[in-house]
Every structure is written in C-alpha cells, then in structure tokens.
Amino acid sequence: MISIISIIINITIIIITITTNIITITITIITMIITVISIIITVTTIIVNKAIYIITTILFITITMIIINNITLTIIIILTIINTTIIIALIIFITITFTFTITITIIAAMEVKEFCLDKERSPEPWERKSPGKPGDKAKFRVAHMTQHYAGVYSCHYHSPAGWSERSDPLELLVSGESGKPSLLTQQGPIVASGQSLTLQCRSDVGYDRFVLSKEGGWDLPQSLVLQPHAGLCQAHFPLDTVSSSHGGQYRCYGGYNLSSEWSAPSDPLDILIGGKLPDRPSLSVQPGPRVASGENVTLLCQSQSPTDTFLLSKEGAADPPLHLRSKHRAQQYQAEFSMSPMTSTNGGTYRCYSSHSTSPYLLSLPSEPLELLVSGDPVNITPSVQTPNSTSGPQVPDYTVENHIAMGLSGLILVVLGVLVFQAWYSERRSPGVN
Incomplete structure (x- = not known):
C-alpha cells in the first residue's frame, strides 16, 4: 500500500513538474512573441527571419513534447533542450538589442555642430x-593664396x-617668392627598370632644405642641405630601385628652416623608364654613319608594333631626348629625326625608344646603338656635358700644343733651308767676276 502511495506521489510530482514547465514555457513563448513583435518594428528583415526561425523551432519542440509526453525520460530531455534554447534565444535577443542601441548612440555622437x-x-x-x-565634413577655402x-x-x-x-x-607651403633651384639626375633622363636613381637639387641661394615633388603624385620627404660646395647648396634624393611608378615629371623647391615660404619650382625634369614595353625599335641613318661636317643627316627610327611617339637619345647627353610623333608607312611605324648642318657636337652614340600616349613616361626597350662620326673638324667628337658624378667615356686626346710645336719647327727648318739656298746662289753669282 505504501509503495502505491509512493508511486502516486512521484507521478503527481512529475505531473506538477511538467505542468510547471509547460506554464513557464507558455509564459516564455508569450514574452518572446511580444519581444519579436517589438524587434520586427525596430530591426532589419534578417533579424526578423532569425526570430521567426527560433519561434518555429520552439513550437516544433513543444508539439513533439506533447506527442511523447508519456515518456518521462524523453520529456526531461526535451525540457532541457527547451530551456537551453530559451536561454540561447534570450542571449541572442539581448545582444541584438544592445548592438542596435550602441549603433544609434555612435551615429548620434557623430553629429557635428x-x-x-x-x-x-x-x-x-x-x-x-x-x-x-547633416554630415561630418566642412570645406575651408582660400580664394587667393x-x-x-x-x-x-x-x-x-x-x-x-x-x-x-x-x-x-x-x-x-607658398612657392615662388625666391630664386628657383636646379634639378639634375646623375643617371640621365632615361633609366632602365631595376636600376637605382638619385635626383639632385641644388642652388646658389643659401637654402636650409629642399623638397622634391612629383606631378600628379606624392611629395617626397624633405631633405636637409648637404655641406655647401663651391658656393652651391645641394641635397640628394635617392629613389632606390626604379619601377614604373617612378616615371613622371619632377620639380624641387628650396626653403628655410624657420619659414613656410618656398622658392619658385625648378624647371621640370622628366624621368623616363626604359624597358617597360616589349617593343624594340630599329635605328638607321642616311646617308651613313660617317659624315662630313656641314652635311645633312636623317636618323630613322622604325617599329612594326603600333606606337604613338618615338624618342631619340644621345648617350651621355644631359639634355632630354627628342620626341616625334610616329607615322604609319609601308606596314611600319616610323619617325625621321633630321640633323642639319652636322657639326662635331652631333657626333656620338644614339638610341631610339617608342612609347604610348597613355603612359608617356614608360618606354620600350632601346634600339641597337648607332655611332655617328663627323669628320672635317680638328676634333671629331666633342665630349658631352656630364651630370655630376657621372662617368665620361673615352676622351679624344688634345694635340694642339704638339701641333703648334711641330709647325714652329717646320717653319724654322724652312727658314734655315732658305738661308742656305740664298747663300749658295749669291756665292755662285760672284764667282765669274772674281775669275
């Protein structure tokens, strides 16, 4: 009898527990439905979808629990799952609500007055x-700098x-208030990709610092002036290994430490990067590589690949290369560089490059070198002006002094021979009268 009563008590306790859990679940479901309705008004469609998914899951578990409510162990497991799901759902909703509040607060804090x-x-x-x-920016304009x-x-x-x-x-910075400096390159205006490049800014004005600027690009860090030499102050700007991004037009400015005033810009310096296009044009000369001073010469640069511009460069020259628009003739693109009349200064080694208008600072591979020899002058090839620290090629010996000495000795010998001839003629003329 006692066992039956004990069993009835245990069953009653289980039923009470189940009833309590069902009531708790019902209240929780009602609370969640109210919360979901509030969230639907304030949050996005994605959050609503998540809430509906959670509600559907809870309803499915509830129906499953009702179907198998006569199995005590299963009921306990389902109740545990439901309680865990409720806790997770509450954590998700609390997180969503908190995040939404923080976002609104941050946006409100960014309202600038x-x-x-x-x-x-x-x-x-x-x-x-x-x-x-409403926004987070303002523009301050300077009409006249x-x-x-x-x-x-x-x-x-x-x-x-x-x-x-x-x-x-x-x-x-304000430029243009004092003398402009000079911008030089140690390697020449055309640099092969992968080489190192250093630009030098110098001036005879006693500036304390220089800055280097690239058109349409970045400003390089300011550089302090090196020790003045021969009345010139100067600074070096190493650009390290050259790549496509280094191609462009550069200027430099001079300034003083205690002032924001900057000088007028230097003359522009174009840095051209060779070897960035797969094309390699050919270079020929008419009438030939050996010409007399005063003749007319034409250098012909040609390519079978479409190109917009040809450039002619002289080895060791500080001047920028010559540019000519290409012309399409006889299945080839070409440009004719005329030199007339020829002088000794035109002698040297030439190369030509091609480029496209879309990237004018990126050049093709160089043509094979063409050496142009000019005869008819005392010195056939006048050395080109070299940039600082550049290595010059073989120098033509200067025999001016030796030539003057040789001419003087030749003149002296002629005078001595003339005296001897005159003396012999005079002695021969006097001989008949003596006899």
Missing part, C-alpha cells in the same frame, strides 16, 4: 564653420559628446 580650423602660432581658431547640412596663409594647420570639431581631438598637422 561646428568645425574649427587652427593655425600654428595663432592664439584663436583660424576659422570656424558649421556644416551646411599668399604668404599670409602659409603655415601648419589642424582641425577639430564640436559634437554633443564634446570637442574632438585635433587632426594630424598639414603644412601649407
């Missing part, structure tokens, strides 16, 4: 500006959260 532009050594903000419309606006600037803004930190400094 005022921007301030500060200039170094200025006690008050240089200029204040409110956003014209003068030395008054040169300096180091930074900006910060005011929002409901307070004042922001200052931005990174920006130095605004």
Whole structure:
C-alpha cells in the first residue's frame, strides 16, 4: 500500500513538474512573441527571419513534447533542450538589442555642430564653420593664396559628446617668392627598370632644405642641405630601385628652416623608364654613319608594333631626348629625326625608344646603338656635358700644343733651308767676276 502511495506521489510530482514547465514555457513563448513583435518594428528583415526561425523551432519542440509526453525520460530531455534554447534565444535577443542601441548612440555622437580650423602660432581658431547640412565634413577655402596663409594647420570639431581631438598637422607651403633651384639626375633622363636613381637639387641661394615633388603624385620627404660646395647648396634624393611608378615629371623647391615660404619650382625634369614595353625599335641613318661636317643627316627610327611617339637619345647627353610623333608607312611605324648642318657636337652614340600616349613616361626597350662620326673638324667628337658624378667615356686626346710645336719647327727648318739656298746662289753669282 505504501509503495502505491509512493508511486502516486512521484507521478503527481512529475505531473506538477511538467505542468510547471509547460506554464513557464507558455509564459516564455508569450514574452518572446511580444519581444519579436517589438524587434520586427525596430530591426532589419534578417533579424526578423532569425526570430521567426527560433519561434518555429520552439513550437516544433513543444508539439513533439506533447506527442511523447508519456515518456518521462524523453520529456526531461526535451525540457532541457527547451530551456537551453530559451536561454540561447534570450542571449541572442539581448545582444541584438544592445548592438542596435550602441549603433544609434555612435551615429548620434557623430553629429557635428561646428568645425574649427587652427593655425600654428595663432592664439584663436583660424576659422570656424558649421556644416551646411547633416554630415561630418566642412570645406575651408582660400580664394587667393599668399604668404599670409602659409603655415601648419589642424582641425577639430564640436559634437554633443564634446570637442574632438585635433587632426594630424598639414603644412601649407607658398612657392615662388625666391630664386628657383636646379634639378639634375646623375643617371640621365632615361633609366632602365631595376636600376637605382638619385635626383639632385641644388642652388646658389643659401637654402636650409629642399623638397622634391612629383606631378600628379606624392611629395617626397624633405631633405636637409648637404655641406655647401663651391658656393652651391645641394641635397640628394635617392629613389632606390626604379619601377614604373617612378616615371613622371619632377620639380624641387628650396626653403628655410624657420619659414613656410618656398622658392619658385625648378624647371621640370622628366624621368623616363626604359624597358617597360616589349617593343624594340630599329635605328638607321642616311646617308651613313660617317659624315662630313656641314652635311645633312636623317636618323630613322622604325617599329612594326603600333606606337604613338618615338624618342631619340644621345648617350651621355644631359639634355632630354627628342620626341616625334610616329607615322604609319609601308606596314611600319616610323619617325625621321633630321640633323642639319652636322657639326662635331652631333657626333656620338644614339638610341631610339617608342612609347604610348597613355603612359608617356614608360618606354620600350632601346634600339641597337648607332655611332655617328663627323669628320672635317680638328676634333671629331666633342665630349658631352656630364651630370655630376657621372662617368665620361673615352676622351679624344688634345694635340694642339704638339701641333703648334711641330709647325714652329717646320717653319724654322724652312727658314734655315732658305738661308742656305740664298747663300749658295749669291756665292755662285760672284764667282765669274772674281775669275
């Protein structure tokens, strides 16, 4: 009898437990449905889909639990799964709600009320500006740039959260107030890909620093001036190993340490990168590689590949290469470089390159070298002007002094022979009268 009562009590306890869990689940489901409805109003479709998926899963588990409610162990397992699912669902919803609140707070904190532009050594903000419309930026314009606006600037803004930190400094430079420097290259204007390249900026004005600028690209770090030499101050800008990105037009400026004023820009220097196009043009000369001074000569650069421009370069010359637009003739692209009249300064070794208008600073492989010899002058080839630290080729010996000495000795010998001939003639003329 006691066993039956004990069994009834245990069954009653189980039924009470199941009923309590069902009530708890029902209340939880109702709470979750209310929460889901609130989330549907405030969150995106993706979050709604997740909530519906969770609700469907819970309903499926509930139906399964009702079907197999007469199996105690299964009920306990299902209840455990349901409780775990509820906890996970609550964690997901709490996380979603918290994330949504944080996002709104951050967006609200980014609402800018005022921007301030500060200039170094200025006690008050240089200029204040409110956003014209909701946003996070403002433009400060300078209509006419003068030395008054040169300096180091930074900006910060005011929002409901307070004042922001200052931005990174920006130095605004004014050029054109003093003498322009010169920009040179040690390797010549055409550099092969993979070689090292160093640009040199120098001036006879006593600048403290130089800066190198690339058109349409980056500004290189400022360089302090090297020790002045022969009245020139100079700085070297090593560009390391040359690649396609180094091709372009460069200028340099000179300045002083305690001023934001910069000089007028140097004359532009074009750096051309050879060997970046697969084409290799050919170079020929008419009437031939050996010409007399005063003759007319034409150098013909040709290529079978489509090209826009041909460039003619003289080895060791500091001047930029000559440019000519290509012409399509007889299944070939070509350009004729005329030289007339020829002088000794035109002698030297020439190469030609091709390029495309879409990337004018990237050149083809060079043609085979063509040596042009000019005769008729005392010295056939005048050495080209070399850039600093460049190595010159073989120098033609200067025999001017030796020639003068030889001519003087020849003249002296002729005078002596003339005296001897005159003396012999005079003695012979006097001989008949004596006899």
